[in-house]
Amino acid sequence: MECTEAQPLLAAYLDGELERAPARDLEAHLDACAGCRAELAQLDDVRRALRSAAPRYAAPPELRARIAADARDGADALPRPAAGPATPPRATSASWWRFAAALVIAFAAGGGIVDLWNSGGAGAAGAQATLAHDLFTSHWRALAAASPVDVVSSDRHTVKPWFAGKVPQSPPVADFADAGFALVGGRIDYVAQQRVPVLVYRHGQHLIDLFVLPPAADDALGHGVQRQGYSIETVMLGGQPAAIVSDTDAQELAKFAALVAAVR
Numbered sequence: 001m002e003c004t005e006a007q008p009l010l011a012a013y014l015d016g017e018l019e020r021a022p023a024r025d026l027e028a029h030l031d032a033c034a035g036c037r038a039e040l041a042q043l044d045d046v047r048r049a050l051r052s053a054a055p056r057y058a059a060p061p062e063l064r065a066r067i068a069a070d071a072r073d074g075a076d077a078l079p080r081p082a083a084g085p086a087t088p089p090r091a092t093s094a095s096w097w098r099f100a101a102a103l104v105i106a107f108a109a110g111g112g113i114v115d116l117w118n119s120g121g122a123g124a125a126g127a128q129a130t131l132a133h134d135l136f137t138s139h140w141r142a143l144a145a146a147s148p149v150d151v152v153s154s155d156r157h158t159v160k161p162w163f164a165g166k167v168p169q170s171p172p173v174a175d176f177a178d179a180g181f182a183l184v185g186g187r188i189d190y191v192a193q194q195r196v197p198v199l200v201y202r203h204g205q206h207l208i209d210l211f212v213l214p215p216a217a218d219d220a221l222g223h224g225v226q227r228q229g230y231s232i233e234t235v236m237l238g239g240q241p242a243a244i245v246s247d248t249d250a251q252e253l254a255k256f257a258a259l260v261a262a263v264r
Contacts, residue, residue: 001029006036014043015137023141024150027190037193044193131243132225134191135232138198139209139245142187148207149185149200159186163197171197171212172238176259181208201256208246208256212237235260 006029012018013026030037142148151162156173163170166188175183184200184207191211199210225232233244235257244257 001025003033003036006030006033007039010036010040010043014040018141019144021145027188041193128225131192132227132232135211135243135245136227136230138189138191138211139230142200142209143207148187150187152185154183156183159183159199162186167195167197171199171240172263173199174259174263176201176256179255179259181256181259203248203252203256206246206248208244208248210237210260211243211245213241213243215241233257237261238263
């Protein structure tokens with residue numbers, strides 16, 4: 001991949017919008033191209049600055065109440081099934097247009113309806129949100145790929161040496177197949193603009209990603225972060241901070257975390 005191909009992909013990569021195959025090609029290019037790495041870092045700086053330094057304003061109660069009322073009016077204006085022939089409500093009714101306008105205003109005003117209900121996101125919370133975003137999108141990108149690993153092996157003696165030379169320090173690798181968590185393999189991913197090793201396990205029909213993070217990430221990790229049915233749990237792996245990402249239920253995730261924490 002050349003720089004002319006890589007640069008248009010940087011923003012999509014940063015937002016976790018690239019498919020696995022082009023993301024891997026871009027990561028290979030980033031490994032060898034200091035210029036594109038610097039541009040990616042600048043994009044990430046802008047994103048972090050917007051999250052932490054841009055002014056945020058909580059929506060006043062009157063606006064929330066008005067949007068909720070318009071949403072109810074809009075729902076009432078939608079056609080409903082009838083027992084016999086009936087004339088559906090006019091799509092141009094004033095209540096429907098108020099409902100549509102409220103949605104447009106909400107999304108245009110700053111990234112979606114969620115921002116109307118939340119203010120904050122600076123400092124430690126912003127760092128945690130950024131790290132969680134990178135972890136979730138890396139996990140989802142791997143799930144959508146033909147294979148979630150770069151090295152396929154259930155043998156820890158194969159996976160650990162594979163990381164040598166690709167990351168500053170190869171992580172401890174253990175297989176917990178006897179406990180129901182079989183080692184699938186490993187891969188390299190980018191989290192917070194750094195290459196990190198990822199150990200991949202399978203539990204039933206669920207894949208579990210174990211991200212081994214730099215020591216500096218320890219302070220930014222949150223506990224029990226959840227999104228769209230997926231969870232992040234933090235744990236120490238052989239003295240290194242790590243993050244577990246999966247849609248496995250909480251009880252099984254806690255069991256896996258205990259196994260990881262016992263690795264030395």
